[in-house]
Amino acid sequence: MRPILMKGHERPLTFLKYNRDGDLLFSCAKDHTPTVWFADNGERLGTYRGHNGAVWSCDVSRDSMRLITGSADQTVKLWNVQTGAQLYTFNFGSPARSVDFSVGDKLAVITTDPFMELTSAIHVKRIARDPTEQTEESELVIKGPQGRINRAVWGPLNRTIVSAGEDAVIRIWDSETGKLLREADKESGHKKTITSLTKSADGSHFLTGSLDKSAKLWDTRSLTLIKTYVTERPVNAVAMSPLLDHVVLGGGQDASAVTTTDHRAGKFEAKFFDKILQEEIGGVKGHFGPINALAFNPDGKSFSSGGEDGYVRLHHFDPDYFNIKI
């Protein structure tokens, strides 16, 4: 396949997200300006100007009208996807890391980093249909985990919130009361910071990637460990194909190991694994720096990866990808 290279960001990529229809791709980077691209040919549609810090993540509503972005400048902003206009700004006391719309787009879960005296927290905000009615107040604030919470997403039917972060423990919280419902087993869980989390298309299971060079597949309701995928590199980003039983892991290299490994370490790749057999299918090379973001198009026929090199690489699969057998 011939990947399409998009160099719209000056700084490393942090997050990639496709909209529900799969025709738009939103990219966030450390350069303060989230960008939206057409997902078929990589043409840039526009940029959202307004943040003053690195944008860590974003989410788009199901009708592709609203975009929410979380940034290191301690704000979370709501945007009009079409015009690029800012609709609302939520202010926090510390950098916002992860944002996620609920099913129905009426609520959003936002995590904030530990900063000075503040510990990390998970906030739930109500999103009004009409931006003029938007209020600042939180529906719910959950505190508890130590260290940064890198990702928090809604569970099935918005009943739960799943969080994962620097303390390597995945937690499931009740979204109404904020009570901790479940914690991942320490023995079988990750040993180092969990960097990324992605849900399956139906929400029944999710995949977490960690700096301990592995990714694990969990059941959403019971939080039991289903599968583990092992790589040689710390995992920065994970993605699951909505069409085939494939998981993709993207990662980097420990800075300390650079001089001791061979010169081919510059060819960073996104590794494909069979979801059920846990075996490596192959790798897609091309990035000049560690891969920080991965996303699959909801139709499963293309995927994109964002790297430390500032490039977004959009890959449309060749027909023989769909016939791969182990």
Added chain:
Amino acid sequence: MYSVVHFTAGSLNMPIDKSDPDPNPNQSKASKFRWGELEEDDNLDFLLPPKEVIGPDENGIKKVIEYKFNDEGNKVKITTTTRVRKLAKARLNKRALERRNWEKFGDAVREDVGSRLTMVSTEEIILERPRTPGTKAEEIKVPGDSLAQLSKGGAVLMVCRTCGKKGDHWTSKCPYKDLAAPVETFVDKPVASEASVAASGSGKGAYVPPSMRAGAERTAGSDMRRRNDENSVRVTNLSEDTREPDLLELFRPFGAVTRVYVAMDQKTGTSRGFGFVNFVNREDAQRAINKLNGYGYDNLILRVEWATPRAN
């Protein structure tokens, strides 16, 4: 809906001027005009043949042949080969089609067509299946290389006495043959001394092997081979994908090449970044050095020099 994807490979035909002392070099290109009519200089030189477009064939390859004047005023033919390819067919729903027509906003407003924000990769990237340990991908790529075929045997451990490298080549095929001084001095002096010994030896009636008899062919043979290795050119700063056929192709225009060698890293199977080319004629080697030193090849600037500092 589909998008057109281009990758271009341009080829430049140099005008014939160096080796052919043609008084009117420009006219040798203008084959469309009749000789008899072109006496003076202020003639139809400014006319260029029209652009030809050989349309997309069944593989989607389209050739555009244009003629231009380059900076030196020479007529030049540029062939651009592009492949027109349909990208994935996106069956967009109604809303998505509407979004296609949205106006650009933010930084994209002032986007000009020339801004290369979105480019298609020039390299074909495949989903590389994991290789079973022990097999090398190079075997498929370089079937003609005798060294690769030797190593395909797998079980044989080749040790070279000259350079001490294991598993790459036998001593007789050592590419650093001319670098190892002791080997040469052995060849040099005994030939001279053995000739005198042969003369005296035969005088005594001792058996003198044919190679050491007076007027032995062997001296000329070894001399030829050695002179060949004196025409050895070292090429450094090669890209890791470069192999022997690439070097051969690059150096062949300068003259007859007897052997090419690219140093390989056994562990990774890629080039260690340098190699050697042996020419038959020293002048060819000198010309190759002059022309290719500093030449950009596969994104790296080549360094081309004599293999041993023996340029007289």
